[in-house]
Every structure is written in structure tokens, then in C-alpha cells.
Amino acid sequence: MSELIQVNQLSKTYKVPEREGGFRSAVRGFFKRKYRDVNAVQQVTFTICQGEIVGFLGPNGAGKTTTLKMLSGLLHPTGGSASVLGYTPWERKRGYLQAMTLVMGQRNRLSWDIPAADSFLLNQAIYRIPQAEYARTLKELDELLDLSPIMRKPVRNLSLGERMKCELAAALLHRPQVLFLDEPTIGLDITAQARIRSFLQEYNRRTGATILLTSHYMADVTALCERIIIIHQGRLKYDGAISELTHRIAPFKLIGVALGDPCPCDLTPYGKPVAGENGDGKQFVQVPAGEVASITSRLLAELPIHDLTIEDPPIEDVIERAFQE
């Protein structure tokens, strides 16, 4: 498969004005500004192939949005290079802008006072979409996102989830080959999140579009991405399969046991007891991945066990660990 996105030693340093609190330093800052360098992104390197969906993870302020903005051409990097679809993004060539899209979950591109359908027409003109193709794409997006009931209402009357659907449609009318999604499900309820998720999956399947997305909801990531890239404090920490990350960062499993005797019994001889998520009365122990078999047979032999499960540690915990390393 061809490498659609190539990022090489990409770096961005912001100059940020800084002053201490208080009136005096405010006055001083008015005449003489002090600046501090913030290294938002430092020598990040990765490649993404056509048709991949890659999760781009990291805590707040890790440099995710900055990277996405550089890749979509909004920011000039202070170092390194990138090529997307053969273009250098920040040259902002028409051909590039025509072939990609950026969706930011916290910003609106649709006009507030008019129905989304009217904003779509503006996009049709701007992206030079021929009428037949426009009608076809809109019909397809309508099928996937169920736009008909909502796209004729003024955008200000829509719920957050409905608005996000329209935002996505507006961003995809020109059939971009590359999608940069910055927290596309932020603030949405579980159902709406799932809707957007399955839409992205289906869209990727139908069009073969390449997607790089950030999200703080692990469900988004586990549902959509086989591969993740983790950055922390501007540096690349991990690039690979999610399953691989679990092996590397958290090489242990969770054994959950439901005991016939309802009183809790001490499991410390078998492993490190941890709190379970679902309140079904199970107790969990964390054991090294290599010892699962032997410990399980010991548990079964020594305790009155009703039910037993072996699970991977929750992905949130694994990623949390990865951030901290």
C-alpha cells in the first residue's frame, strides 16, 4: 500500500508571552514582553498508508492538535517535513485543500442562523462540485447519517449530536481522500458517539479514505483503529497496533472469579487484587501474562469457584501507563 502521509522529524515551537500574575507585572508586560519557547511538537516521525484509520492519542497539551494543524496546512512547522498526498501541506495548494478535510469537534463551520442544507450549497460552489456528484454524495451521506430530518432546520435549533452530523457532512461533501478529525465525538452522548463511529467506519470502507483521529474516548479508538500513535509532551511515545501496546506496556491479565461462598476471600496469594468495573460481585487479580494458566488451575483447585474469566487490562489503563512512561 502506498504511504499517503509521511511525517519526518516534524517540530513546532511556539513563542508564548508570559508574565507573573498581578498588576505590576501586567504594566511591565505592556512595555516589555517576555516570551517563552514552548516545544509543542518535537521531531515526530511516522507514516500512514492509504485507507488506514489511525488513532492519535495523548493527554491534553501533548501536541495532537498542533500536529493535525500542521498536516492540514494551518500552521508552518519550525522544523522537519511532511508530505500528504504528495503535497507539502502548509504550501496550501488548491489541489491539496480540495483533497483533504479537517473536522474540529469544538468548532463550528456551519452558519448558525440558516439550515445546514444552505451551507452545503456554499460548499458545493467553493469546492466546485458538479451538480450530479453533489446530489449523489449528499444522498449517500443522508443514508449514513440520516440527515433529512435535520438539515432543513436552522443550525442553532439542532442538538449537539445533530449538529455534529451536519458538520461531518459539510466536511465530506467534496469527498476528501484524507480526513483529520480532532475529537469528532466530544460532548456527544453514548448513542450519538456510536452513530458517528459507525459512520466513520462505513465511510472508510466505502471510499477508502485515510483517517487520522484524536479522541479522549477510548471506545472511539478501540472501535475504529487497529493502529495508534501516542505522543506525550510533543514527543512520539508509541506507534503500532493497540494489541501490541498491551503486550508491551501491560504484560499482565486480569482473572475475575465469582465465588460460591458470598463472603470475600483473600486472593493475594494468587496475584495483585484490583477493583473490578462491573458490579457483578466478581473479584479480580492481576497476574503476569506468562503465569495465567498455572494460576488459573490453582484457583480452580483451591477455591469454590462458580465462574471465572480472563481479561486484558482495560485499554484506558494501558494508555494511561504509556503516557506516564
Added chain:
Amino acid sequence: MHTLRVLAALFKINLQMSLAYRADTLVNILLNLMWLGWELLGLSIIFSNTTQLAGWGIGEMIALMGVFRLVNMLMASLIWPNTEKFNTSIRDGSLDYTLLLPVNSLFLTTFSRMVIWRAWDLVLATALIVVGVNMSGGGATPLRLLSFMLLTGTGAMIIYSLWIVMIAATFWFVKFDNNVTILQALLDAGRYPANVYPVWLRMIVTFVVPIAVATTVPLQALRGELTFLQILLYLGVSLAAFVVASRIWKAGMKKYSGASS
């Protein structure tokens, strides 16, 4: 062709927005008519005491009022609303979306908002100019009319260029909401011919904020006071102003770093 199509789409959107607020539109047109009556009353008071103002008769003053209205229309229908939108978008970062579109960013910044009912001013202004020219007793040869129209265009272009520079300054200062206030403040000086003002003020309205270039100068052309060379000069200056302004805009775009997510 593409540009026209985008312009038409923007026009449609803005028309829909103004149709959504019908009462607002009607009240605005009424207010606008009231202001016109007020201004004409002012003129008639001046000319009940004198027949000439710095060499200009009442007909010419009415025509000047018409040109002044044209400039005012430019300000009220495009410059004000788009400045407001631009200033907001640069601070909350929504300018990002404008920059992502495969269209000239300056074009979109200029035309994304249009106060459509202001087109009504075009009718009023034309009426004032026609009536004024007739009252001033003719002398308006086709050539003079042509140069009048040409210079109205160059005047608008110079004000537009000045506006570009002022909003581009926001790229460097981020918060600079008064960027266009000075333009509006001096615009009022355009109501009267530049030569009624003392020299220092005349200098300001001609060179610093060249409002006179947009109002007085076209009228001078209509009165046949300008040489061919002067007309050419104004034309050149307005083109140069636009080229410089769009360079500054481009530099500003490079500077723009986007608000934090």
C-alpha cells in the same frame, strides 16, 4: 467564473439570513430614510443662509451626499459586518475553517457577510447624484460622468485597501477590535467637500485616511476640475494601494498561528 459562483452562493446565504429577520430589515430601511431626511434638512438650512459652500452649490452638495452614501454603503454592507466576523474568528480560531477552503482567503473575508438591505442605499445614492447633477445646471459631459464613475471606483478601492491593512494588523496583535473605528470616525468628514476644512484636516482626509479621495475627488471630476494626468494618478495610486495591501494580508496569513484548540 468560479469566483462569481461562490459570490452568488454567499449572496444567497446572506439574503436568507436577512429574510429570516424581516422586521429588522423593515425598521432599518425606515431609519435609513429618516436619516436621509435629516441630512437634507441640514443642507437646506446651510443653503438658506448662503448660496455656496467653499465654491460648491447646493446641487453639487446633494450629489456629494450621494457619493458619500455610496461609500457609507460599502462600509455598512461589507466592511463593518465582515470586520466583526473576522475579529471574532481570529480570536476564537474559527478563521481556521476559512483558511482550509480552496478559495482566496481575502475574497472570503471580504464577502462572507453582506447586509443586503443596504443595497437600498444604492437607489438613494443614485437618485441623489442624478438630482444633484441636474440642479447644478448640467455641465456634466459624458466624459466627465465617466471619469466620475471611474474615480468613485478608485476611491472605494483605496478605502478597501486601507481596510485590508487594518484587519491584517490583527494577525500581529490578535486583539485589535478598534481596527476600523478610525475609518468610520473620519468617514463622516467626507460629507463636505475637502476644501471646506482647514489644511491639516484636509491633509489627513486626503492622505492618511483618504476619505476625500473617495467622496470629494469624484465630484471634482464631475465638475471638470481634474486633469487627465490627475485622474491617471488616482487610478495608479488605488492599484498600488491594493497590491501593497494584499501583500500585507499574505504576510499576515503567514504570521497567523491559530488560537489554541
